[in-house]
Amino acid sequence: MHVLVVGANGQIGRRFIHAMQHSQHTVRAMVRDADQSARLEAIGANEVVVADLEGDCRSALAGCDAVVFTAGSGAHTPPEKTEDIDRNGAISIIDQAVSAGVRRFLMVSAIKADTPEKGPDKMLHYFRAKGAADNHLRNSGLEYTIVRPGKLTNEDGTGHVDIAKSLNRDGEIPRADVAEVLVMTLDSPNTVGRHFELLSGETPIDKALLGI
Ligand SMILES: NC(=O)c1ccc[n+]([C@@H]2O[C@H](COP(=O)([O-])OP(=O)(O)OC[C@H]3O[C@@H](n4cnc5c(N)ncnc54)[C@H](OP(=O)(O)O)[C@@H]3O)[C@@H](O)[C@H]2O)c1
Numbered sequence: 001m002h003v004l005v006v007g008a009n010g011q012i013g014r015r016f017i018h019a020m021q022h023s024q025h026t027v028r029a030m031v032r033d034a035d036q037s038a039r040l041e042a043i044g045a046n047e048v049v050v051a052d053l054e055g056d057c058r059s060a061l062a063g064c065d066a067v068v069f070t071a072g073s074g075a076h077t078p079p080e081k082t083e084d085i086d087r088n089g090a091i092s093i094i095d096q097a098v099s100a101g102v103r104r105f106l107m108v109s110a111i112k113a114d115t116p117e118k119g120p121d122k123m124l125h126y127f128r129a130k131g132a133a134d135n136h137l138r139n140s141g142l143e144y145t146i147v148r149p150g151k152l153t154n155e156d157g158t159g160h161v162d163i164a165k166s167l168n169r170d171g172e173i174p175r176a177d178v179a180e181v182l183v184m185t186l187d188s189p190n191t192v193g194r195h196f197e198l199l200s201g202e203t204p205i206d207k208a209l210l211g212i
Contacts, residue, residue: 001025001104001186004064006053006093007071008045009036011154012108015179016068018043023183030060053089057096066104067097068182079125086126090133094140104192105142106182109134111150111170111197134195145185146195149173162201163208171199180205188212 003020007013008029020027021044029045031037037048051060053071061067073085090107097105109130112119116127137144150171157176181198185191188209196212203211 001065002028002063003066003068003186004028004030004049004060004102005045006030006057006060006067006069007108008040008048009033010070010072012070012152012175012178012182014040014043015176016070016182017045019176019179019183020044023186025066025186028060028064030057053085053093057093058100061093061097061100061102064097064100064102066106066186067093067102068106068108068186069093070108070182072108082126082129087129087132091136094133094137094142098140098142103143104186105137105140105144106185107134107137107144107146108178108182109146109148109195111148111167111199113146113148114195143192145191145193147178147181147185147198148195149178149198152178158200159205160200160202161205161208162199162203163196163212165194165196165212167197167199169199173198173200177205181209184209 003025009031026046028047029040034050049060051057073081112127113130116124134146152175153172155174157174
Protein backbone atom coordinates (compact mmCIF):
# COMPACT_ATOMS: atom_id res chain seq x y z
CA MET A 1 0.00 0.00 0.00
CA HIS A 2 0.97 3.61 -0.50
CA VAL A 3 0.36 5.25 2.89
CA LEU A 4 -0.10 8.96 3.61
CA VAL A 5 0.94 9.96 7.14
CA VAL A 6 -0.87 13.07 8.35
CA GLY A 7 1.03 14.65 11.25
CA ALA A 8 4.22 13.10 9.87
CA ASN A 9 6.55 15.50 11.68
CA GLY A 10 4.87 14.81 15.02
CA GLN A 11 6.26 12.58 17.72
CA ILE A 12 4.17 9.55 16.77
CA GLY A 13 4.41 10.41 13.07
CA ARG A 14 8.20 10.26 13.03
CA ARG A 15 8.29 7.01 14.99
CA PHE A 16 5.70 5.53 12.60
CA ILE A 17 7.76 6.48 9.53
CA HIS A 18 10.85 4.92 11.06
CA ALA A 19 8.98 1.72 11.96
CA MET A 20 7.47 1.47 8.45
CA GLN A 21 10.95 0.92 6.98
CA HIS A 22 10.53 -2.78 7.82
CA SER A 23 7.11 -3.02 6.15
CA GLN A 24 6.16 -3.78 2.55
CA HIS A 25 4.47 -0.41 2.19
CA THR A 26 5.63 2.98 0.96
CA VAL A 27 5.21 6.17 2.98
CA ARG A 28 4.27 9.66 1.87
CA ALA A 29 4.75 12.15 4.69
CA MET A 30 2.44 15.18 4.88
CA VAL A 31 3.99 18.24 6.50
CA ARG A 32 3.18 21.92 6.77
CA ASP A 33 6.75 23.07 6.37
CA ALA A 34 8.94 21.97 3.43
CA ASP A 35 12.03 22.43 5.62
CA GLN A 36 11.02 19.24 7.48
CA SER A 37 11.43 17.12 4.32
CA ALA A 38 15.09 16.13 4.66
CA ARG A 39 14.62 15.02 8.26
CA LEU A 40 11.68 12.78 7.33
CA GLU A 41 13.40 11.33 4.26
CA ALA A 42 16.39 10.50 6.47
CA ILE A 43 14.20 8.34 8.72
CA GLY A 44 12.55 6.51 5.82
CA ALA A 45 9.82 8.59 4.17
CA ASN A 46 9.70 7.68 0.47
CA GLU A 47 8.11 11.00 -0.38
CA VAL A 48 7.21 14.27 1.38
CA VAL A 49 4.30 16.55 0.45
CA VAL A 50 3.39 19.94 1.84
CA ALA A 51 -0.27 20.41 2.79
CA ASP A 52 -2.32 21.80 5.67
CA LEU A 53 -5.33 20.14 7.29
CA GLU A 54 -7.02 23.52 7.25
CA GLY A 55 -6.79 23.61 3.46
CA ASP A 56 -6.73 21.50 0.34
CA CYS A 57 -5.10 18.08 0.83
CA ARG A 58 -6.08 16.56 -2.53
CA SER A 59 -2.56 16.47 -3.95
CA ALA A 60 -1.29 14.82 -0.76
CA LEU A 61 -3.97 12.14 -0.99
CA ALA A 62 -3.72 11.46 -4.72
CA GLY A 63 -2.72 7.86 -5.43
CA CYS A 64 -2.70 6.78 -1.77
CA ASP A 65 -4.33 3.55 -0.61
CA ALA A 66 -4.33 4.38 3.08
CA VAL A 67 -4.14 7.31 5.49
CA VAL A 68 -2.67 7.24 8.98
CA PHE A 69 -3.94 10.29 10.85
CA THR A 70 -1.74 11.23 13.79
CA ALA A 71 -1.99 15.02 13.63
CA GLY A 72 -3.11 17.11 16.57
CA SER A 73 -3.46 20.70 17.67
CA GLY A 74 -1.25 20.05 20.69
CA ALA A 75 -1.79 20.63 24.40
CA HIS A 76 -0.83 24.29 24.40
CA THR A 77 -3.26 25.72 21.85
CA PRO A 78 -6.60 27.43 22.59
CA PRO A 79 -9.86 25.44 22.33
CA GLU A 80 -10.63 27.04 18.94
CA LYS A 81 -7.53 25.36 17.50
CA THR A 82 -8.71 22.01 18.85
CA GLU A 83 -11.94 22.54 16.90
CA ASP A 84 -10.01 23.59 13.78
CA ILE A 85 -7.61 20.62 13.74
CA ASP A 86 -8.83 17.71 15.87
CA ARG A 87 -12.46 18.00 14.75
CA ASN A 88 -12.77 20.00 11.51
CA GLY A 89 -9.34 19.22 10.07
CA ALA A 90 -9.83 15.50 10.67
CA ILE A 91 -13.35 15.55 9.20
CA SER A 92 -12.14 17.48 6.17
CA ILE A 93 -9.37 15.02 5.33
CA ILE A 94 -11.70 12.05 5.86
CA ASP A 95 -14.06 13.56 3.25
CA GLN A 96 -11.17 14.36 0.91
CA ALA A 97 -9.85 10.80 1.33
CA VAL A 98 -13.22 9.40 0.25
CA SER A 99 -13.22 11.64 -2.84
CA ALA A 100 -9.63 10.65 -3.65
CA GLY A 101 -10.50 6.94 -3.64
CA VAL A 102 -8.50 6.09 -0.52
CA ARG A 103 -9.62 2.76 0.93
CA ARG A 104 -8.07 2.39 4.41
CA PHE A 105 -7.95 5.00 7.21
CA LEU A 106 -6.27 4.64 10.60
CA MET A 107 -7.18 7.31 13.13
CA VAL A 108 -5.11 8.05 16.23
CA SER A 109 -7.88 9.04 18.60
CA ALA A 110 -7.85 9.17 22.41
CA ILE A 111 -9.03 6.86 25.15
CA LYS A 112 -11.97 9.00 26.31
CA ALA A 113 -13.22 10.06 22.88
CA ASP A 114 -16.54 8.24 23.42
CA THR A 115 -16.87 9.29 27.07
CA PRO A 116 -15.58 12.89 27.32
CA GLU A 117 -17.43 13.49 30.60
CA LYS A 118 -15.20 10.91 32.31
CA GLY A 119 -12.11 13.07 31.73
CA PRO A 120 -11.04 16.29 33.44
CA ASP A 121 -13.11 19.40 32.59
CA LYS A 122 -10.18 21.07 30.86
CA MET A 123 -10.00 18.14 28.39
CA LEU A 124 -13.73 18.00 27.60
CA HIS A 125 -13.51 19.96 24.34
CA TYR A 126 -10.55 17.86 23.17
CA PHE A 127 -12.25 14.50 23.80
CA ARG A 128 -15.46 15.79 22.20
CA ALA A 129 -13.55 16.90 19.10
CA LYS A 130 -11.80 13.51 18.83
CA GLY A 131 -15.14 11.72 19.31
CA ALA A 132 -16.81 13.78 16.58
CA ALA A 133 -14.00 12.99 14.13
CA ASP A 134 -14.22 9.28 15.03
CA ASN A 135 -17.98 9.26 14.41
CA HIS A 136 -17.50 10.94 11.06
CA LEU A 137 -14.94 8.31 10.11
CA ARG A 138 -17.27 5.47 11.17
CA ASN A 139 -19.90 6.79 8.76
CA SER A 140 -17.51 7.56 5.90
CA GLY A 141 -17.54 4.20 4.13
CA LEU A 142 -13.75 3.96 4.54
CA GLU A 143 -12.16 0.79 5.93
CA TYR A 144 -11.34 2.43 9.21
CA THR A 145 -9.60 1.51 12.43
CA ILE A 146 -9.77 3.90 15.37
CA VAL A 147 -6.83 3.53 17.76
CA ARG A 148 -7.38 5.13 21.19
CA PRO A 149 -4.20 5.41 23.23
CA GLY A 150 -4.04 6.63 26.82
CA LYS A 151 -1.56 9.29 27.94
CA LEU A 152 1.44 9.27 25.62
CA THR A 153 5.00 9.06 26.93
CA ASN A 154 8.44 9.15 25.36
CA GLU A 155 9.66 6.02 27.16
CA ASP A 156 11.22 3.28 25.03
CA GLY A 157 8.69 0.97 23.44
CA THR A 158 8.23 -2.44 25.07
CA GLY A 159 6.33 -4.18 22.26
CA HIS A 160 3.78 -5.24 24.87
CA VAL A 161 0.32 -3.68 25.16
CA ASP A 162 -3.19 -4.01 26.46
CA ILE A 163 -5.85 -3.68 23.76
CA ALA A 164 -9.64 -3.90 24.05
CA LYS A 165 -12.74 -2.10 22.89
CA SER A 166 -12.94 -0.75 26.43
CA LEU A 167 -10.16 -1.23 28.97
CA ASN A 168 -12.05 0.45 31.84
CA ARG A 169 -8.90 2.04 33.26
CA ASP A 170 -6.60 5.00 32.71
CA GLY A 171 -2.94 4.60 31.90
CA GLU A 172 -0.01 5.41 29.67
CA ILE A 173 1.62 4.10 26.53
CA PRO A 174 4.95 5.00 24.89
CA ARG A 175 4.59 6.70 21.51
CA ALA A 176 6.99 4.08 20.11
CA ASP A 177 4.47 1.33 20.94
CA VAL A 178 1.62 3.35 19.40
CA ALA A 179 3.69 3.62 16.20
CA GLU A 180 4.28 -0.17 16.14
CA VAL A 181 0.57 -0.79 16.71
CA LEU A 182 -0.23 1.45 13.73
CA VAL A 183 2.22 -0.41 11.48
CA MET A 184 0.78 -3.79 12.45
CA THR A 185 -2.82 -2.55 12.25
CA LEU A 186 -2.30 -1.69 8.58
CA ASP A 187 -1.68 -5.39 7.95
CA SER A 188 -4.45 -6.68 10.23
CA PRO A 189 -7.70 -7.02 8.25
CA ASN A 190 -9.54 -8.08 11.41
CA THR A 191 -9.19 -4.50 12.73
CA VAL A 192 -11.23 -2.97 9.88
CA GLY A 193 -14.41 -1.34 11.15
CA ARG A 194 -13.19 -1.50 14.76
CA HIS A 195 -12.08 0.87 17.49
CA PHE A 196 -9.90 -0.10 20.42
CA GLU A 197 -8.28 1.40 23.47
CA LEU A 198 -4.53 1.00 23.87
CA LEU A 199 -2.36 1.05 26.99
CA SER A 200 0.93 -0.49 28.01
CA GLY A 201 0.47 -4.10 29.02
CA GLU A 202 1.80 -7.62 28.96
CA THR A 203 0.69 -8.94 25.56
CA PRO A 204 2.88 -8.82 22.42
CA ILE A 205 1.36 -6.36 19.94
CA ASP A 206 0.65 -8.90 17.19
CA LYS A 207 -1.13 -11.21 19.61
CA ALA A 208 -3.09 -8.33 21.17
CA LEU A 209 -4.34 -7.20 17.75
CA LEU A 210 -5.59 -10.69 16.93
CA GLY A 211 -8.00 -10.38 19.86
CA ILE A 212 -9.79 -7.34 18.40
N1 LIG B 1 -0.70 13.67 24.18
C1 LIG B 1 -1.39 12.61 24.58
O1 LIG B 1 -1.22 12.14 25.74
C2 LIG B 1 -2.37 11.96 23.64
C3 LIG B 1 -3.17 10.94 24.13
C4 LIG B 1 -4.01 10.27 23.23
C5 LIG B 1 -4.04 10.62 21.89
N2 LIG B 1 -3.24 11.66 21.44
C6 LIG B 1 -3.26 11.95 19.99
O2 LIG B 1 -2.02 11.50 19.44
C7 LIG B 1 -1.79 12.16 18.20
C8 LIG B 1 -0.35 12.61 17.99
O3 LIG B 1 0.36 12.83 19.15
P1 LIG B 1 1.86 13.39 19.06
O4 LIG B 1 2.41 13.34 20.43
O5 LIG B 1 2.59 12.73 17.93
O6 LIG B 1 1.56 14.91 18.64
P2 LIG B 1 2.54 16.04 18.09
O7 LIG B 1 3.96 15.67 18.31
O8 LIG B 1 2.04 17.34 18.64
O9 LIG B 1 2.29 16.01 16.51
C9 LIG B 1 1.16 16.55 15.93
C10 LIG B 1 1.45 16.82 14.47
O10 LIG B 1 0.25 17.38 13.88
C11 LIG B 1 0.68 18.32 12.93
N3 LIG B 1 -0.36 19.32 12.64
C12 LIG B 1 -0.92 20.20 13.48
N4 LIG B 1 -1.76 21.01 12.82
C13 LIG B 1 -1.73 20.62 11.51
C14 LIG B 1 -2.35 21.08 10.32
N5 LIG B 1 -3.18 22.13 10.33
N6 LIG B 1 -2.08 20.44 9.15
C15 LIG B 1 -1.20 19.40 9.11
N7 LIG B 1 -0.57 18.92 10.21
C16 LIG B 1 -0.82 19.52 11.40
C17 LIG B 1 1.87 19.00 13.57
O11 LIG B 1 2.62 19.63 12.55
P3 LIG B 1 3.92 20.57 12.86
O12 LIG B 1 5.06 19.59 13.04
O13 LIG B 1 4.02 21.40 11.64
O14 LIG B 1 3.60 21.35 14.11
C18 LIG B 1 2.58 17.83 14.22
O15 LIG B 1 3.54 17.26 13.36
C19 LIG B 1 -2.79 13.30 18.12
O16 LIG B 1 -3.85 12.91 17.26
C20 LIG B 1 -3.30 13.40 19.56
O17 LIG B 1 -4.61 13.93 19.60
C21 LIG B 1 -2.42 12.31 22.29
